[in-house]
Amino acid sequence: MTMTSSDKLRFGVDLVTFFHPGFWGVDGYDGIIAHSRAQPRAFWDKILDSVQASGVTGVELTFSPFNWQDAIKTYGSVEAFAAQLSSRGLQLASGFFAELEAAGDFTKPSAQTAIIDKAERYADFLTACGSDVMVIGAPLRQTLGARPVRFHDFEQARKIADFLNRLGAVLHAKGVRLALHTEAHSIFAAARDVDLMMLLTDPAYVHMCPDTAHIIVAGSDPIQLVDRHHERMIIAHWKDALGPMPADTPIDEHIHDRHRPYFCGFGLGRVDWPAWIRLLRDRGYQGWAILELDAAADPVHDIANGLTLVRQALLPIYR
Template identity: 85%
Template sequence: MTSRDGLRFGVDLVTFFHPGFWNVPDHEAVISYAREAPRAFWDRILDSVQSSGVTGVELTFSPFNWQDAIKTYGSVEGFAEALSGRGLTLCSGFFAELEAAGDFTRPEAQEAIIDKAERYADFLKACGSDIMVIGAPLRQTPGAQPAMFHDLDRAKAIADFLNRLGATLLARGVRLAVHTEAHSIFAAARDVDLMMLLTDPAYVHMCPDTAHIILAGSDPIQVVDRHHERMIIAHWKDAIGPMPSETPIDEHIHDRHRPYFCGFGLGRVDWPAWIRLLRDRNFEGWAILELDAAPDPVRDIAGGLTLVRQALLPIYR
């Protein structure tokens, strides 16, 4: 769906990670099915995106990543044709390598990340997209020892790398947008303000996720309003409230997030205020209706679009 006023709607493919959608018992079985029957797996996803009413696709981690797409359809061109044949557009790609890199301040780690990002950028550009969304490094669990402080010196080291990565991608025609992932160094209001201050707006942009900002205990309307000129894409998602401050931050943190997400319009996001902000700041671009692992994603995405059409787009226009 595209509004007449510059908002285009898409979905992140993590939305299709729920085992119930595939009639299998767990996430491992979803991954197994994707490996055993990749064409049936991807065709069902793309057909479901088409039937839901959105027109954009954001790729994410395996089995929903760009390498899987190429293997399934034989080539970059084959995947592009699978999209265009359904009236779909590749709006963006999520890059999770920074979070998985460990101590990415090491020169060899940075070199590996940049190499992967360059190849991903070339794929995105070939498929008609110019946005790479990147996850930021995770914070440390409060109280863990030895304590690691996200202070000015550490933030400057991260910002320096993001600047250089953004410049590398821009040379390939792709813009870098940092995602406000809860429990990362880019979600709570203070952390977003700090990273936006230290990065160059010519090379580092922002992908606010309304639900993740709420999980971090902040107000997405206020956070985005302060940095609206840096937003080039946004994840529209709802949440029931902030997570406890003592939440362990480890390899299971993304699973711990899921119970705090909820259906579009059923949580804490002030959607009328959100759409007024986008209107008043003249935002035009992709709005990703992301639902982490929804059991009935087509119904949920279509329901979200109905709310958008009936309650929000009249305000935006």
């Protein structure tokens, strides 16, 4: 079975999928970074060749060494990177922007100015490569029981939403749409938190990138949650998870490493994929579906297997 434009879904992969030492034949994540710096062209060529070999057609850039600055530095220009994608039949689906999580207290005017400047430059890159979606990670929550307590209440959410509205308007002027990513242990993953942020942000400027696995890890149901806000979804991360993480999980610089044991291959976890594809069909969703596996040891095989599942079991339902 081959996919056609009538399927209305386009499949891509987030480059975090390639963040596994075994794929690169190195010891540890520091080894990946060292390899990317020592042999940047070989590093990026292997990534793009692997995406092509997996069968998907879209790429979502993410943190360094898989970010847009690294791509430009490696190939020499935005145009040269775009040409590398095109020569392999690939498109830039989207770019992940992680600056909110790293900014600390971004409610300060100086921090907001710096974030907007970075986002504008990123938006220029995205549009030059033919993409119009910037996926943005939300700030992390506080570990349960930590002192002093910081409540994520209405007033705090309102401050964050105000900035997201303004950032969304800035990006819109650049031809790029802001999509909030449902990152587990952030202020935008569990059902109540997503409902609150969707209520407070302007749907004209702030959209949604649901991640099925992260919603499950956060203890919520991705089908019910996304159905409530389906009109805000402009891109989606398709990933499976084994179940929710403990409520007292420490939320610190290692939280993303703690997530990984809870993620699993497509069809092996809690995501009800037939219900998911029926939801997208019934709500008329069209756009990118980003198949994502955090740090897969054999990413080409795993992505190809996921795509096979989609083609054989899900696309007939969607049609």
